[in-house]
Amino acid sequence: MKVSIFNIFILFFKVGALLLGGGYVIVPLLVSEVVEKRQWISKDELLNYCAISQCLPGIIAVNTAVFTGYKLRGKYGALAAAVGMCATPFIAIVCLASILGQLTHMPMVKNIFWGVGIGIIIMIFLTVKELWAKSVVDKFTLLLFILIFAATAFFNFSPVLSIIFAAVLGILYKLMQKRMGK
């Protein structure tokens, strides 16, 4: 059974519109829509895509959408999935963007944003906690974390260079470990 490009677009359009509270909700959403309702791909396949998407750079929800779309209909399927998913968020933001300047001058909105801003600190803390558990697994990764945290939090070091630096160090460290016969 070949799924049409249009149907892929429609499905991800729906997913994008329902994606509230960050990208993580995409996993249960896709399981129910793609696996259970439509049976386009198996649950194992989908969960595998989600797992790889989390490791890859980029926005996780976009990675997952592109994976699923590509599996269904190649590069056009992937494009339909990506565009479909961003459609509602894009329109919502463009509509809000033009009035945000006026909105943030209203005392009520200002206070709400102030509260939400503090809520976001907690959200980020929870994200860090979760990522930490998965990524800081030994002395080397701990050292890397401390180094990059200090450099970016207190010395304004470039985030792009931080990632490149980490990648290079990672390869060197693993090569060294291999040499030493571990």
Place this chain on the structure above:
Amino acid sequence: MINYLLLMYEFIKVGLFSVGGGYATLPFLYHIAEVYNWYSAKELVDMLAVSSITPGPVGINVATFAGFKTGGLLGALIATASVMLPSYLLVIVIYKLLNRFNENFYVQAVLYAIKPAGCALIAAVAVRLFRDYILRNVDVFNIYDITAFVDIKALLLLVGLFIMSIKIKKDPLVYLGVAALFGIILHLNFS
């Protein structure tokens, strides 16, 4: 024209280097705020608040927003497409190598190192937000006048939410809703 190209270049970098999803784009977006005058750090936090209550991944929302501020509708399109482009290309390449990808030595070594790096970058953003929201003027630190240094209301809300996040595990939207509510309550003026 130059602006659009710069926008494209910067947001492709965001899409290519942010590791850890969701808030992982923030360190890069802060960096952009400092280097260009497309939007200020304050506006970024407002954008963040907006994108928490609108559908879609935060990274996409902020890209659309920043693009719109910089270059209108076309800017929004360019920034959104640019932030997604690396994902699109990368996933298609990885898909073809799917089985080998999991075993490749270099891929594994890079992932092993960039994951804690991405985590550290996000943690640094939390420090920055803490400084912006909770601390006031650090130079006037005075043990007898702590309110000149710390925003007590903000600190109270933060600690309250922190305890809530540990005691009761809820949907992220619940925390943000509670935070918004207290944003209003704590600023009520009874005088």
